[in-house]
Amino acid sequence: xxxxxxxxxxxxxxxxxxxxxxxxxxxxxxxxxxxxxxxxxxxxxxxxxxxxxxxxxxxxxxxxxxxxxxxxxxxxxxxxxxxxxxxxxxxxxxxxxxxxxxxxxxxxxxxxxxxxxxxxxxxxxxxxxxxxxxxxxxxxxxxxxxxxxxxxxxxxxxxxxxxxxxxxxxxxxxxxxxxxxxxxxxxxxxxxxxxxxxxxxxxxxxxxxxxxxxxxxxxxxxxxxxxxxxxxxxxxxxxxxxxxxxxxxxxxxxxxxxxxxxxxxxxxxxxxxxxxxxxxxxxxxxxxxxxxxxxxxxxxxxxxxxxxxxxxxxxxxxxxxxxxxxxxxxxx
Amino acid sequence: xxxxxxxxxxxxxxxxxxxxxxxxxxxxxxxxxxxxxxxxxxxxxxxxxxxxxxxxxxxxxxxxxxxxxxxxxxxxxxxxxxxxxxxxxxxxxxxxxxxxxxxxxxxxxxxxxxxxxxxxxxxxxxxxxxxxxxxxxxxxxxxxxxxxxxxxxxxxxxxxxxxxxxxxxxxxxxxxxxxxxxxxxxxxxxxxxxxxxxxxxxxxxxxxxxxxxxxxxxxxxxxxxxxxxxxxxxxxxxxxxxxxxxxxxxxxxxxxxxxxxxxxxxxxxxxxxxxxxxxxxxxxxxxxxxxxxxxxxxxxxxxxxxxxxxxxxxxxxxxxxxxxxxxxxxxx
Numbered sequence: 001x002x003x004x005x006x007x008x009x010x011x012x013x014x015x016x017x018x019x020x021x022x023x024x025x026x027x028x029x030x031x032x033x034x035x036x037x038x039x040x041x042x043x044x045x046x047x048x049x050x051x052x053x054x055x056x057x058x059x060x061x062x063x064x065x066x067x068x069x070x071x072x073x074x075x076x077x078x079x080x081x082x083x084x085x086x087x088x089x090x091x092x093x094x095x096x097x098x099x100x101x102x103x104x105x106x107x108x109x110x111x112x113x114x115x116x117x118x119x120x121x122x123x124x125x126x127x128x129x130x131x132x133x134x135x136x137x138x139x140x141x142x143x144x145x146x147x148x149x150x151x152x153x154x155x156x157x158x159x160x161x162x163x164x165x166x167x168x169x170x171x172x173x174x175x176x177x178x179x180x181x182x183x184x185x186x187x188x189x190x191x192x193x194x195x196x197x198x199x200x201x202x203x204x205x206x207x208x209x210x211x212x213x214x215x216x217x218x219x220x221x222x223x224x225x226x227x228x229x230x231x232x233x234x235x236x237x238x239x240x241x242x243x244x245x246x247x248x249x250x251x252x253x254x255x256x257x258x259x260x261x262x263x264x265x266x267x268x269x270x271x272x273x274x275x276x277x278x279x280x281x282x283x284x285x286x287x288x289x290x291x292x293x294x295x296x297x298x299x300x301x302x303x304x305x306x307x308x309x310x311x312x313x314x315x316x317x318x319x320x321x322x323x324x325x326x327x328x329x330x331x332x
Numbered sequence: 333x334x335x336x337x338x339x340x341x342x343x344x345x346x347x348x349x350x351x352x353x354x355x356x357x358x359x360x361x362x363x364x365x366x367x368x369x370x371x372x373x374x375x376x377x378x379x380x381x382x383x384x385x386x387x388x389x390x391x392x393x394x395x396x397x398x399x400x401x402x403x404x405x406x407x408x409x410x411x412x413x414x415x416x417x418x419x420x421x422x423x424x425x426x427x428x429x430x431x432x433x434x435x436x437x438x439x440x441x442x443x444x445x446x447x448x449x450x451x452x453x454x455x456x457x458x459x460x461x462x463x464x465x466x467x468x469x470x471x472x473x474x475x476x477x478x479x480x481x482x483x484x485x486x487x488x489x490x491x492x493x494x495x496x497x498x499x500x501x502x503x504x505x506x507x508x509x510x511x512x513x514x515x516x517x518x519x520x521x522x523x524x525x526x527x528x529x530x531x532x533x534x535x536x537x538x539x540x541x542x543x544x545x546x547x548x549x550x551x552x553x554x555x556x557x558x559x560x561x562x563x564x565x566x567x568x569x570x571x572x573x574x575x576x577x578x579x580x581x582x583x584x585x586x587x588x589x590x591x592x593x594x595x596x597x598x599x600x601x602x603x604x605x606x607x608x609x610x611x612x613x614x615x616x617x618x619x620x621x622x623x624x625x626x627x628x629x630x631x632x633x634x635x636x637x638x639x640x641x642x643x644x645x646x647x648x649x650x651x652x653x654x655x656x657x658x659x660x661x662x663x664x
Contacts, residue, residue: 220601
């Protein structure tokens, strides 16, 4: 009898061990999401399009998922992180440009006068971007960005910008890839800027990053070809530019699109207009304590018309305060 | 003893079956290539960059291979196949454009006067392309191309254009993908034109096709968003445009590049200038019997300066007559 009991106990222990191992292997998807409508809608949608034999089934090569970056995958306050890079870059380059101290918008940056900078409008911002993002080769620019990302810190969270990323969205990206989706970034941010960290931080390789571009030019210098970044905007990947860029770079309509601002509205409309099941979602910044609370009046990431359309059409609206257990991985 | 013999015979049969299955699974790579320098160089290069632990090893995500299309993957004589499409399209659209009968270059097309068409130069060709490739949505254009590909026949081979593809290059594409490479097309041809058949014919999905583009515009028609193709060239993906497009679309330097004309020269130079092992190759059209023989003087696919550079730098030059057992799959 002792032998039998021992055998039963051993079998039970083995079974427990195996069951635990199986659970650990198939980690719960979307662990940082609270139960609620957004999580349920995502799980149901992914189940529907990946269930073989179902009428809603979509073959893996057509499972294209697109994500905005600023405000959707990482934060965008108190200002777009790439703008913080441009401002730091103006300061770094200023010694070589004595004329900047009296030339807006550079003078505003050097004086730390963000109000005057804002008053310079889009034209001023574009001037800053071209002055700070051009004039170097495509090989040197990523090194400049990487050095900045290593040393710069977010003013509120006192951490590298690449840590100010939303843990629930990282889980969503990973979950989709596990389910055969190809995950893309489609952002108004600079394509070369984002590619310096997209693979490491989001698991998104450079060829799946779509963004705004400046013109480049092929030159042979001392027998060695280089691509020189020119002070000239090539394409702004925002608003109606997003569907244009998706068609150009991917050539397939996304099955799923997530954004957070009016800049993403056309991308979501374009996705929604496809045949069969599609999933559209907006990240709504509702948590002033753990992150930031803003929408219709915000200077960065304004969410106004797209929010109305999302509510009218039943797109997912993620309430960051309510729907996310955790916003950043570094939260205790 | 009978039982033992039977068991041995059974074991032998099973072993033979397994061995045969294993051979069938690992078909000989590059079967249509003759033994010779190009085949050996390809096999050696792929071995070197995929051998784990070797100093020349390259991780799979960085194994980017780029291929020109016209003259590299499919033929380009007696004229670029997409030009044949444009000419047929002019004829199809002519009833709605009575003014074309007296307006060059359309009048030349309608009169079948290829000499006058050639005299209209690049400007004339661009006029033809914008008139025949624009004015429709991005959803309708592929349908027009697909219908043409279904009905049009190559004037010499009397087969659909999508069969006038080089069997050895199909084998090379497949072999590279089996070895973890991501295969891209980087062509002067229209991106949307090529995407209609690239996946089926080459196994290259739309998002890995890079080509020339015309501008598109996002519009909402009766509540439904469309992308309208505008009669305006956005980008010509040829010569120095190829490295520019590779950097924009892929953001990584290719490990391997194949082309066949001076339009590919900068793409090969850009590839060659990367660190570590790189493989550059040109398809040299030397077989007037099975295909076409042309190089320095050809109107379509001129190979002159790039050939000199390839010889000087030791890039692979594929002699189609000598190096390929078979050019087309339909050859007996």
